[in-house]
Amino acid sequence: QVQLVESGGGLVQAGGSLRLSCVVSGDIFSRYMVGWFRQALGKEREFVQGISRSGRSTSNADSVKGRFTISRDNAKNTVFLQMNSLKPEDTAVYYCAADRRYDDFISRSTKAYDYWGQGTQVTVSS
Numbered sequence: 001q002v003q004l005v006e007s008g009g010g011l012v013q014a015g016g017s018l019r020l021s022c023v024v025s026g027d028i029f030s031r032y033m034v035g036w037f038r039q040a041l042g043k044e045r046e047f048v049q050g051i052s053r054s055g056r057s058t059s060n061a062d063s064v065k066g067r068f069t070i071s072r073d074n075a076k077n078t079v080f081l082q083m084n085s086l087k088p089e090d091t092a093v094y095y096c097a098a099d100r101r102y103d104d105f106i107s108r109s110t111k112a113y114d115y116w117g118q119g120t121q122v123t124v125s126s
Contacts (some may be wrong), residue, residue: 002026004096009120011088016124020081022096022117029077031100034077035113036070036081038092045095050106051079059106086124095120
């Protein structure tokens with residue numbers, strides 16, 4: 001059974017930084033595309049960033065371009081989301097998700113991911 005565990009969330013002031021981690025276990029990590037999504041209170045879950053199996057390709061939501069960076073360490077079964085210049089509108093529960101059906105491709109749709117973590121809260125104060 002594939003499991004995803006996020007960590008690294010917390011409370012930070014606007015302009016600050018956080019680094020989220022997502023550890024994937026239960027299968028060969030390098031077979032999985034991984035995405036970060038977020039869901040603010042009362043809103044739908046939205047795509048943030050994704051990374052292909054190989055790590056050669058990434059995809060970013062316009063709202064985080066130039067501020068967030070996704071990376072993966074296949075030796076440690078871990079995907080990272082480095083978040084800089086945080087804004088109050090980045091406040092949300094952040095989820096990582098994984099799927100192995102796709103080759104060197106990144107989907108922005110929640111429907112493309114079979115496995116999800118439990119989420120980690122990120123709160124940015126103004």
